[in-house]
Amino acid sequence: MWNDERDGRREHEGVARALNASGAPDRRIWNGHAWREEDSWQYTGLVTFDLRSGAPAALRAECQCTWHGPSHPVSDSPAKAAVAVKADWEKHLAAKTEAMYPVDVADDLDDLFGRLYSLAQQQPLATLAALRELEGRTEPLRVVAVARARYRKEPWQKLADALGVTRQSAWEKYQFAGNPEDVEAAYAKTVPHLDLDGQQSATTWR
Template sequence: MWSDDRDGRREHCGLARALDASGAPDRRIWNGHAWREEDSWQDTGLVTFDLYPGVPAALRAECQCTWHGPSRPVGDSPAAAAAAVKADWDQHIAAETEAMYPVDVADELDDLLLRLHALAQEHPRAALAALRELDGRIEPLRVMAVARARHRKEPWQKVADALGVTRQSAWEKYQFAGNPEDVEAAYAKIGPRLDLDGQQSATTWR
């Protein structure tokens, strides 16, 4: 099995799944050297009897997050097919990692929420004021992020997935994010004005 922890998290595990001639999984995986029996995502060890005779018709990459790649014919070289499906999984992980915020940001968010929780218990009106301020800063950041994503040709569906809404909802709410004046206004609310490559600039859109 493959695992990914480039961001300090282990949210994705992958494997090369064997498929029969009909395209259905036959519960074997290729471990790089030999066929192994795989029971769901719990490896049961090396196959020591001919439970699934012959060489599988194809392999495909699968990830524990439910993603799976295209089937790759095994032919005479399981190792070559396994290398191809590993490349499919690496591409999947690269795309997932790009949309995953760093662990240090997650830790800082947790710390902020804990402090706001304590503040709400001890000084509720102060907490409400802080939450109001937070609300006022979040939406301009969201507009900026949508604008940058669209500038980089990210499709609306990927933007919607990152927002946790439908594609239609994302488009209806943020279609203006390509409008220079609206995005400039959003930048003005969140601090130093940056160009689309992240450099501080007096002019965001050219």
């Protein structure tokens, strides 16, 4: 079983699933050394006792998020097939977690919005002012992030997926983010950064 524990996350766990000759799962996984029976793995994450002898027909990578990869014939080397299916899972993981922000950021966001919710009960006008300030900083920072992603040659489809919009919408709204002057103007509205000389720098988005 493979775990993704980056930033303390456990949303994605993978296994090398055994398949029979018809391509159906046969309730075994390859644990790196031997075949094991899985016990409701997708619900409990538990793997129990050895089951049956002999190798199944194929292996495929499966993730706890319900994704599964292509099948790889086992032949006489389960370990060789397991290397291929783990590589499939790692590619899946890389794609799924590329736009996943760190756990500490998620915790900070939860704390911020929890505080704003409490403030709204006592000081609704102050909350509205705080939200206005938040919105004023969010869009410029979004522009900076798009510009940074485009500088790294990220395709528009990946940006659209991260933004939660269509590719066309992302391009129409942020195509100007390739213009350094526009991006630096947006950068100036976000949290200031300092260069090595202690001066505010608007070019660190690159």
